[in-house]
Amino acid sequence: MSVQMTNAEIANQLRNLGALLEIGGEPGFRTAAYRKAAEQIEALAESLSEIRAKGELENIPGVGKAISEKIGSLLDTGHMKALDEITEKIPLSVIELLSVPDVGPKRAALLFESGGITSLVALREAATSGALANIPGLTEKAAAKLTATLATMAEPDTRMPLPMARRLGLDLIQHLRAAYSGIEKIELGGSVRRFKETVGDLDIVSSGKDPNAMVAAFSTLPLVARVEMLGENRCRVQMQSGQSADLRVVPGEQWGSLLHHFTGSRLHNMKLRERSLDLGWSMSEYGFRKGEELVSFSTEEELFAFLGMDFIPPPMREEAGEIELAAKHQLPKVVGIDGLRGDLHMHSTWSDGVNSTEEMARAAIARCYEYICLTDHSRGLGIANGLDAERLMQQRVEIDHVNTLVAPFRVLQGVEVEVMNDGSLDLADDVLAKLDLVIASVHSGTRRGKESTTMRAIKAVQHPLVDILAHPTGRILGSRGPGDFDIPAILEAAAAAGTAVEINGSRVDLSDFNTKAALAAGCTIEIGSDAHSTEGLNEIDYAIGTAQRAWVTPDRVLNALPLEKMLASLKRNRPS
DNA sequence: GCCGTTTTCGGCCCGACTGTTTTCAGTCG
Numbered sequence: 380m381s382v383q384m385t386n387a388e389i390a391n392q393l394r395n396l397g398a399l400l401e402i403g404g405e406p407g408f409r410t411a412a413y414r415k416a417a418e419q420i421e422a423l424a425e426s427l428s429e430i431r432a433k434g435e436l437e438n439i440p441g442v443g444k445a446i447s448e449k450i451g452s453l454l455d456t457g458h459m460k461a462l463d464e465i466t467e468k469i470p471l472s473v474i475e476l477l478s479v480p481d482v483g484p485k486r487a488a489l490l491f492e493s494g495g496i497t498s499l500v501a502l503r504e505a506a507t508s509g510a511l512a513n514i515p516g517l518t519e520k521a522a523a524k525l526t527a528t529l530a531t532m533a534e535p536d537t538r539m540p541l542p543m544a545r546r547l548g549l550d551l552i553q554h555l556r557a558a559y560s561g562i563e564k565i566e567l568g569g570s571v572r573r574f575k576e577t578v579g580d581l582d583i584v585s586s587g588k589d590p591n592a593m594v595a596a597f598s599t600l601p602l603v604a605r606v607e608m609l610g611e612n613r614c615r616v617q618m619q620s621g622q623s624a625d626l627r628v629v630p631g632e633q634w635g636s637l638l639h640h641f642t643g644s645r646l647h648n649m650k651l652r653e654r655s656l657d658l659g660w661s662m663s664e665y666g667f668r669k670g671e672e673l674v675s676f677s678t679e680e681e682l683f684a685f686l687g688m689d690f691i692p693p694p695m696r697e698e699a700g701e702i703e704l705a706a707k708h709q710l711p712k713v714v715g716i717d718g719l720r721g722d723l724h725m726h727s728t729w730s731d732g733v734n735s736t737e738e739m740a741r742a743a744i745a746r747c748y749e750y751i752c753l754t755d756h757s758r759g760l761g762i763a764n765g766l767d768a769e770r771l772m773q774q775r776v777e778i779d780h781v782n783t784l785v786a787p788f789r790v791l792q793g794v795e796v797e798v799m800n801d802g803s804l805d806l807a808d809d810v811l812a813k814l815d816l817v818i819a820s821v822h823s824g825t826r827r828g829k830e831s832t833t834m835r836a837i838k839a840v841q842h843p844l845v846d847i848l849a850h851p852t853g854r855i856l857g858s859r860g861p862g863d864f865d866i867p868a869i870l871e872a873a874a875a876a877g878t879a880v881e882i883n884g885s886r887v888d889l890s891d892f893n894t895k896a897a898l899a900a901g902c903t904i905e906i907g908s909d910a911h912s913t914e915g916l917n918e919i920d921y922a923i924g925t926a927q928r929a930w931v932t933p934d935r936v937l938n939a940l941p942l943e944k945m946l947a948s949l950k951r952n953r954p955s
Numbered sequence: 956g957c958c959g960t961t962t963t964c965g966g967c968c969c970g971a972c973t974g975t976t977t978t979c980a981g982t983c984g
Binding site for chain 1: 956958966971972974980981
């Protein structure tokens with residue numbers, strides 16, 4: 380028996396089947412069903428083989444009898460008959476043509492059937508040799524445009540990591556503000572606003588009195604390399620950096636409708652529009668239409684209220700059951716930034732941070748926190764000017780002093796202690812016992828085999844003086860892949876020991892997927908910025924976004940508790 | 956191919972841009 384296919388691989392096969400059928404001329408509704416099912420499968424937190432073992436494949440939205448049988452066949456044999464059959468007529472590589480802008484199923488079919496083009500490489504060759512112009516059904520102008528598109532096309536399927544996309548988008552907004560003064564509201568929409576880990580292109584939503592003027596200013600920004608599309612109130616450009624960005628502008632009274640529309644997800648929007656139709660209204664980015672009547676809203680809150688639903692936070696808009704629950708007013712109230720009482724993971728000038736204890740405290744007060752915990756590095760992490768027992772005592776004196784200045788706000792003393800190669804900690808127990816809270820981190824040697832790396836993390840979470848396991852996977856989204864950790868085993872050990880696991884804002888370490896797994900395992904969640912400066916406290920946004928994607932409620936979050944209750948809940952303070 | 960507190964059959968989201976199609980198909984977000 381071959382190695383069992385992953386959810387992503389199965390989703391990919393279903394997507395391929397849908398695409399090939401569509402190129403082959405199959406009606407859209409049938410082929411869209413495969414794509415829908417694929418998108419749902421990609422978002423699952425459980426493997427298809429486990430779901431199948433429970434006989435629950437058809438409970439997945441978009442999966443019915445036919446697709447569940449195909450999934451079964453893929454799990455058992457690695458193949459499905461329908462795909463094998465269609466690829467005899469249309470090679471799999473023809474799907475590559477769909478990655479070219481302005482090439483959809485119809486044009487891909489034309490290129491393949493009339494031009495004999497079977498791949499992206501073949502298409503590029505045909506463009507270079509001039510063979511495109513000879514394809515019957517493709518006009519001279521269309522061939523020329525296609526050739527130009529191929530020359531400037533970014534690599535297919537290059538999605539940006541979220542932090543990079545968000546920085547790029549905010550930068551673009553800043554440039555637009557400098558170039559055009561008539562902006563009323565402006566925000567990043569799309570998958571950035573939903574805090575999806577990777578982002579395809581940037582969506583900017585805006586309101587202003589003169590959409591035309593704003594679009595014109597946008598299309599001529601120096602950051603823009605090429606205008607892909609230009610309309611009355613919209614514009615799509617390719618930036619110098621290679622990524623694409625869309626701008627949409629509406630009058631302020633339609634802001635809520637547009638923001639919702641451009642936040643997505645696509646499937647969420649489709650489902651919500653179906654629900655709207657049931658209520659007799661056709662829903663679009665401009666509002667709700669019934670005959671001549673158009674009802675618009677300036678906020679998303681009003682939009683959801685009009686449909687008789689709870690407000691759905693953007694990260695939850697993935698068509699994963701949130702619409703049905705919101706309609707029944709049973710949507711879980713997920714943790715938000717206003718639900719956090721404090722931030723428990725940050726660094727100061729005592730180790731590798733750039734701001735002092737008092738500066739961090741004042742910045743946290745400005746954010747309406749009630750407490751913070753300084754968790755500077757222990758000495759074992761050589762690069763970071765880590766603390767030993769002696770310097771921790773000095774730091775305690777300073778923290779006590781700062782607390783007299785900022786009361787009733789409280790600065791706690793913690794440490795981010797290094798987990799050594801044998802799983803022991805970098806500081807002695809009597810030192811750790813004097814602190815308010817201890818975070819353990821496996822920083823180095825995380826690629827030396829799953830067994831030893833996992834053993835170190837498990838020993839750490841089982842240590843009676845470790846309260847939180849920081850960044851459990853070792854990943855830094857966009858720059859470093861995860862270490863060799865057996866995450867399910869670590870989560871189980873953390874839950875059993877009563878040690879919280881962290882969603883780390885700076886690293887975006889724990890994915891929405893792993894956060895769901897942590898909840899299912901019974902773990903307490905800590906949401907931390909891992910700030911190394913006062914500005915770094917903002918990185919908490921990424922952790923909150925991830926928590927909301929995983930539907931984390933405040934009752935599962937350590938630092939959603941007021942100070943005394945938070946401290947009392949730490950396992951070091953619990954009667955054993 | 957999926958789906959149903961109006962449907963187990965007959966629907967399936969909406970609007971805009973592009974091109975050469977004088978009324979719409981294809982593509983996209």
